[in-house]
Amino acid sequence: MKKNNTLLYTLALLRIIIPYLLQHPVYEPHRDEFLYLAEGHHLAFGFMEVPPMLSIFAWLTNLFGGGMFWVKLWPSLFGAATFIVAGKIIQSLGGKSFALILLFLSFLFGAYLRMFFLFQPNAPEIFFWTLIAFSFIRFVQTEKNKWLYVFGISVGLGMLSKYSVAFYTVSILLALLFTKHRIVFFNKHFWYASLIGFLIFLPNIIWQWQNHFPVIVHMNELQQTQLQYINPAGFLTDQLLLMFPCFFVWLTGLFNALSSKQYRFIGLAYLFVIILLLMGHGKSYYAAGVYPPLFAFGATALEKFTATQRKYLRYAFVIFAVGFGLFVVPILLPVLPPQPLADLYVKMNIAKTGTLKWEDLKDHSLPQDFADMQGWEEMAQKVAKAYHALDDSERQNTVIFCNNYGMAGAINYYARKYNLPEAYSDNASFLYWLPTSLQIENFILVSDDPDEKQHDFAKGFTSVTKTDSITNKFAREKGDYIYVFIGADDNFRKFFKQKIEKDKAEFKY
Incomplete structure (x- = not known):
């Protein structure tokens, strides 16, 4: 276990360092990062777009001078923390070194490479989704009530980071109702923990009430201008594309979770999240927080599947993940200056993937996020x-x-x-x-x-x-x-x- 912890924390540190080395220094903060950094100058219990948590890190960033290192540090730390929590899920399931390596590849070669490097609410949101799942996994394994309090605190803090934490909270509670673990609703500590979560979130509710609930107006505007055009087929396809280099890991995790009487609620929670987002015309990346537990389950299952026989498959898994991962890295982070990167996209014929299509539905030289980092x-x-x-x-x-x-x-x-x-x-x-x-x-x-x-x-x-x-x-x-x-x-x-x-x-x- 000590050896596995050393590997876990070493990989988490690499997860922080590698994006710094990959992104070319010519790029500036993203347009959305400027908004969240500005919120650090106007601390409050809420904002028009988001709850207040990110503004605290914006305040610290501004305090330390606002340099790119600090702008990128906080999402990187949340990425490392999410990786550690998912690694702890692996350890709780009996997984060892190879499972941690598969988990690391899943975090490095996929949407998380960008999401945990942009100073946006997605980074803490994904962390708290993962911590909510971990709290119930550990409660099921140990029957210790302290994990219910971890759940309550995670929900409260998560709702202070991004309101979509409610999607996963509702989904995992619904999932528990469909399993033998529904007994948790008769546990008084579950309700005490839920009350704590509510009290943590209460200041933002009060702020919304005092400001006439701007989040509702903002969401209505978002629904009318963007979300109503989301294609359900495209949403489902993107769930594979977002994590494509390691898609076999999370699909294995989903299958194993659904097949397990003990952990079926994790698989059901995934399905409920997808259904809720389809009903609400959510964007593809809104579901990003549901994957770390599935990666943990899948990595553990694949490690056990290849433990004695079929060890050669481990090489195949790594080669596939790294091979396709290296292909997608220039799409996930701007690793070259604009012109050389645009030339690379032409050689790679990236336009066919839809990566270069902006909100105006036209193809451009660079992805929209990268264009939002210049000028x-x-x-x-x-x-x-x-x-x-x-x-x-x-x-x-x-x-x-x-x-x-x-x-x-x-x-x-x-x-x-x-x-x-x-x-x-x-x-x-x-x-x-x-x-x-x-x-x-x-x-x-x-x-x-x-x-x-x-x-x-x-x-x-x-x-x-x-x-x-x-x-x-x-x-x-x-x-x-x-x-x-x-x-x-x-x-x-x-x-x-x-x-x-x-x-x-x-x-x-």
């Missing part, structure tokens, strides 16, 4: 150039305003470097942080609209100039413009105040 510092530089071109008196009452949260987050991220004031936006949680009492004399606007000067509100200024644009051809923000509006009148100030009040009112349920 931001160029934007901050050009905004700074426009801002510092103003004289001292003009700068005093100049507001920098951006049309989306990525723009505003990026400018604020680079603000210290380029000596810029805070940038504002009415998009996402930035809307909450936007004061309606801004004293606007001049206006620097970052927008993707080439015709901003033609809109009625532009008449409220004495002059409007389009000063520059984003030229990085690989950036999703390519073509965004920087406008300078000089000399706002009272009509514009009234228009701006009314617009912000109206926008905020729309996010009340």
